[in-house]
Amino acid sequence: MKSIAYLAALTSVAVLAAAAPAQAREGKMKCAAATPAQVEGLFSQFNAAWATKDPAKVTPLFAKDAVLLATVSNTPRTTPEAINDYFVGFLKNSPVGTIQTSSVQVGCNIATRLGTWDVALTNPDTKAVTVVKARYSFIYKIENGTWKIYHLHSSMMPEAAK
Numbered sequence: 001m002k003s004i005a006y007l008a009a010l011t012s013v014a015v016l017a018a019a020a021p022a023q024a025r026e027g028k029m030k031c032a033a034a035t036p037a038q039v040e041g042l043f044s045q046f047n048a049a050w051a052t053k054d055p056a057k058v059t060p061l062f063a064k065d066a067v068l069l070a071t072v073s074n075t076p077r078t079t080p081e082a083i084n085d086y087f088v089g090f091l092k093n094s095p096v097g098t099i100q101t102s103s104v105q106v107g108c109n110i111a112t113r114l115g116t117w118d119v120a121l122t123n124p125d126t127k128a129v130t131v132v133k134a135r136y137s138f139i140y141k142i143e144n145g146t147w148k149i150y151h152l153h154s155s156m157m158p159e160a161a162k
Contacts, residue, residue: 031108032142039104039111042140042147043097050095055087063141063148071119071134071154093121100133109142110150116157133157 034042049057059080062068068077070086077083101115119132139151 029108032145033108034106034111034140034147036104036106038147039106039113039140040102042111042149043099043113043138046138046149047097050091050097053091053094055084055091058087058091059084061149062152063143063150066149067151067153069151069153069155071132071156092124094124096120111140111147113138113140117154119154 046058046061049061052058062080062083064080066078066080066083068083068086070077070090072090073086075082075086077086096119098118098120099115100117103112103114105112114137115135117134117136119134121130121132122128123130134154134156136154137151138149140147141150142148
C-alpha cells in the first residue's frame with residue numbers, strides 16, 4: 001500500500017510540474033493555490049451534487065475542456081455535453097462516494113487528489129446496493145476564478161479485496 005501511495009504522490013508531483021503554465025514559472029501569472037482542505041472540500045461539493053441526482057448540478061463542476069474517464073463507461077467524455085450525458089444515466093443509481101485513501105498535491109492554478117474510494121450505487125428498481133471499489137484521480141484547475149474538475153479518472157480495482 002505504501003508503494004501505491006508513493007507512486008500516486010510521485011505522479012501527482014509530475015503532473016503539477018508539467019501542468020504549471022510557463023508564464024507562472026516565469027513569474028508573469030498570479031497563482032491561485034488551494035489548501036489540501038479546500039481540495040477535500042471540492043470532493044464534498046462533487047458528492048453533494050451527485051446526491052441531487054441532477055446532471056445540471058454536476059456538469060458545471062467540470063472545466064469546459066475537462067476529460068471524464070468514468071468507472072462504469074468505456075467512453076471518454078471530453079465535452080460538457082458528453083459529461084452531462086454520462087451523468088443523466090449514472091445519477092439514476094444514487095451514487096455516494098466515500099474516500100478510502102487520499103493524496104493531495106497543490107500547485108500554481110492546479111491541484112490533484114489521488115487515491116481509492118468506494119462508490120455505492122443503488123439499483124432504482126430493486127433498491128439493491130452495490131459498492132464499487134475503485135481508484136480515482138481528480139485534477140482541478142482554476143477556470144474564471146473557480147476551481148473546476150479538469151480531469152477525473154476512476155477505475156475499478158483490478159484485484160479482489162483481501
